[in-house]
Amino acid sequence: MPKKTNKNSSFSESINYALEGIVVAIKTERNVRIHIYIGMLVIILCLIFGVTSSELKELISVISLVLFAELMNTAIEATVDISTSRYHPLAKKAKDVAAGAVLIVSLNAGVIGYIIFSKKI
Known part of the structure; x- marks a missing residue:
């Protein structure tokens, strides 16, 4: 009998796993939720202050980058946590660097938000 691997059987399955990861992070990580709320507030401010399309693209890019970094930080912390249950200086280093x-x-x-919005206020 062939050994079962964790390879995704289809592209849609890969997308489903990715979405599950995002949902888990939103449900379990306070900082992910905070960054999502801040991102939503920035988008609302874009609508209120009428930013240009290039400013909007820049803001969406940095919002996405912050969320990406937060998700990677969450993944690194989880990986470190399953590798050791005791304090280790390298585990602390990995978590601190990710943060x-x-x-x-x-x-x-x-x-970037300050530069863009300070001209609008």
Whole structure:
């Protein structure tokens, strides 16, 4: 009997697994929810202040980048957590570096948002 692999049998199955991952992150990770709320607020502000299409593209890009970084951080933290239940300096390093990446991307998004919206107010 052939060994079962975790390979996805179809493209639609791959999409379903990806969507499951996003839903799990939204349900279980407070920071993912916070970043989604902030992203939604930024989109609403875009509608209120009438940003240009290029500004909108830039803001959507940085919102997506922040969410990507947060999802990767969540995945890294989960991977570290299943690899050890005890404190290890390398586990702390991996988690801290991943969180630092989210911080850098979030600060970048904040600066871009400030540059765009400060001209509108």
